[in-house]
Amino acid sequence: MKRHDEVTDPVSNHQTDSHADVESRSGRLAKESKAPADRPDPGAHGAAVTLEDVSISFGDHIAVRNVTLQMPARQVTALVGPSGCGKTSVLRAVNRLHDHTGGAVRGTVRLGSLDVYGPDVQPEVLRSRIGMVFQRPNPFPTMSIFDNVISGLRFNGVHNKRLLREMGIAALHNAALWDIVKDRLSQPAVRLSGGQQQRLCIARALAIEPEVLLMDEPCSALDPVATAKIEDLIRHLSGEVTIALVTHNMFQAARVSDNVAVFLLGDDRVGELVEVGPTDRVFDTPNDARTKAYVTGHVG
Ligand SMILES: Nc1ncnc2c1ncn2[C@@H]1O[C@H](COP(=O)(O)OP(=O)(O)OP(=O)(O)O)[C@@H](O)[C@H]1O
Ligand SMILES: [Mg+2]
Numbered sequence: 001m002k003r004h005d006e007v008t009d010p011v012s013n014h015q016t017d018s019h020a021d022v023e024s025r026s027g028r029l030a031k032e033s034k035a036p037a038d039r040p041d042p043g044a045h046g047a048a049v050t051l052e053d054v055s056i057s058f059g060d061h062i063a064v065r066n067v068t069l070q071m072p073a074r075q076v077t078a079l080v081g082p083s084g085c086g087k088t089s090v091l092r093a094v095n096r097l098h099d100h101t102g103g104a105v106r107g108t109v110r111l112g113s114l115d116v117y118g119p120d121v122q123p124e125v126l127r128s129r130i131g132m133v134f135q136r137p138n139p140f141p142t143m144s145i146f147d148n149v150i151s152g153l154r155f156n157g158v159h160n161k162r163l164l165r166e167m168g169i170a171a172l173h174n175a176a177l178w179d180i181v182k183d184r185l186s187q188p189a190v191r192l193s194g195g196q197q198q199r200l201c202i203a204r205a206l207a208i209e210p211e212v213l214l215m216d217e218p219c220s221a222l223d224p225v226a227t228a229k230i231e232d233l234i235r236h237l238s239g240e241v242t243i244a245l246v247t248h249n250m251f252q253a254a255r256v257s258d259n260v261a262v263f264l265l266g267d268d269r270v271g272e273l274v275e276v277g278p279t280d281r282v283f284d285t286p287n288d289a290r291t292k293a294y295v296t297g298h299v300g
Contacts, residue, residue, distance in 0.1 A: 046074040046242050047112030047129075047211050049094055054107035056089045056098065063089045063103070064271035069261055073112075076234060076243040078253035078279065081263030081294070086271030087246045088135065090263075091214045094244065095130040096123045111212065128156045131205030132214040135246075137197035137221060139189035139204075146185040148200055152208040167207050174236075175203035176229035195222045202230065212242045219252065231256050250295055254283055262291045 049071040056063045064086030071077040079087045092098055093105045096116060109116040116126060131152075139148045150158075150168040158164060172178040177199045181192070189200055198221045205213060215234070219227040234243060234256045247253050253260055260283070261276040275282060275291040286292045 046240055047114075048073040048110075049212055049242060049244065050108075050110040051090070051093070052108040052110075054090070054093060054105065054109060056086065056093055056106075057104050058102060062270045064263070064273075065266075067107070067273045069273055069276055071242055071244055072259065073242050074239050075258040076238045076245055076256055077259045077261060078257035079244060079246045079261050079263065080248070080250065080253055081271070082265060084269075084271070085263040085265045087263055088216055089271075091132070091216055091244055091246060094212070094214055095127050095132060097132075099123055124155075128152075128208060129210060130212045130214060131208055131210035133198070133202050133205050133216060133218045135216045135220060137194060137201050139192075139197050139200050141188070141190050143189055144186045145181050145189050145192065145200060148189045149203045149207050152204055156208055167209070168203075171203040171207035174206050174233060175199045176226070176233060177203055195226050198222060199226065199230070202233070206237075210241060212244070213237065214244050216246045217248065218245070219247070219249070227252075250283075250297075254279060262286075262288075262294060264290055264294060 051067050051069045054067045054069075055065045067086075067090060069077075069090075079090065081087055089098075089103065092101075092103070093109055094111070094116065096105075098105050105117065111126070111129065114121065114126075140151060143151065146168055149171055150164045153164055153167055158167070169178065172181060177196065180196060181200075184191075189197065192200060198218065202215075202218060219230050222230060231252065234245065237243060238256075238258065245253075245257060257279045259277065260279045262274050262282065263271050264274050266272050275286060275288045277287075282291065283295055286295065
């Protein structure tokens with residue numbers, strides 16, 4: 001069996017280096033590689049995400065109404081609430097995915113000081129700063145494992161093979177997938193199990209070294225061991241990256257988040273944010289009776 005530092009990768013056919021080397025160097029090289037145009041707000045690494053009076057609707061249906069929420073920089077904010085209350089819709093508003101699904105976003109969304117829906121903002125440039133992990137794993141089916149990981153980097157204009165190799169390997173390590181895939185990087189991604197595919201998608205999101213990571217129930221397809229690894233990863237990343245984590249698992253929210261935003265469905269079936277605050281406070285002494293009923297499992 002090959003040792004980690006003896007592995008030959010499919011991108012460059014060069015020997016790979018130790019994890020620590022790769023991690024430290026890839027971060028430095030990534031910064032070197034990014035032209036100012038790629039980073040509209042270069043001082044804002046791990047920028048806060050702010051929603052001010054945001055409503056999202058699909059045709060006549062209002063999914064979620066009047067959400068004002070700050071996701072502090074370099075912290076984990078968990079979005080919890082029953083099915084259909086608008087958690088995914090809120091997440092997708094942050095990187096402008098509703099531009100493609102017919103959803104209408106009203107109000108203001110900010111990434112740091114940047115008005116996400118401002119007239120000069122190009123969604124592709126915005127998304128080069130924001131990684132997203134979807135509810136269901138969605139690797140590109142025609143691409144190899146490694147090409148999936150580096151696809152976002154390529155899209156962002158990184159073509160240096162050495163850099164792609166280093167950043168891709170670092171992302172696979174960070175997603176706790178390296179040991180599983182290191183000997184089959186050229187194989188089609190769809191040959192991985194569902195849980196492995198989800199970790200591949202996490203690696204793909206991490207590879208671009210995002211300032212913000214939007215994670216929509218990232219562990220719903222994972223077993224407890226893989227879930228624990230992803231939770232470790234989330235904790236490890238917080239402090240560097242701003243993370244919005246949608247989860248139905250209150251224990252997970254309690255374990256990994258700094259803040260919790262509780263969404264519920266109003267009487268008119270429109271989603272609303274009923275409470276937000278530090279995780280311990282919201283779970284231990286919620287201000288809103290509906291929050292208490294939800295987080296203790298009495299409704300929802
Ligand atoms: N593209 C779309 N077109 C029409 N309606 C949509 C669309 N996306 C979401 N909705 C509607 O918006 C509401 C909120 O959906 P959303 O997916 O945001 O909920 P959620 O809180 O993420 O639910 P879940 O926990 O089940 O994932 C639902 O009523 C849903 O049917
Ligand atoms: Mg959802």
